[in-house]
Amino acid sequence: MSLKKVVSLFLAIMFLYFVVVQYNDPDPELWMPIYGIAVAASLSIFFGKAPNRYVFFILAGAYFLAAFQQWPPKYEGVFWGEMAMRSINIELARESLGLAISAIGMIILGFLRN
Secondary structure (H helix, E strand, O other): OOHHHHHHHHHHHHHHHHHHHHHHOOOHHHHHHHHHHHHHHHHHHHOOOOOOHHHHHHHHHHHHHHHHHHOOOOOOOOOOOOOOOOOHHHHHHHHHHHHHHHHHHHHHHHHHOO
16 A cells, blocks of 8 residues: 555544534534544545645635634633533644644645646
């Protein structure tokens, strides 16, 4: 298996995990499709059916813009050791981080696309 396929499969599995953990989120109908798009983009590279590389860069821009918009007014961390929210700022920081990771993934996929 080529490096391109390994990386795209890894990203697809990671983003699929992001989709699955959104099941218990207060608004899964918003977040599951957002990460589902990243799964589909990753699988498009894996199966060799990817659109033009600029589509990935546009997606990256959209994810970065959303991450910036989602950033909390007051950063209180993400508290990796616990799942409970102490404030909405923690939830916003986690959502922003997930969107930034998605953006970085799209940039990687854009460069993998020949």
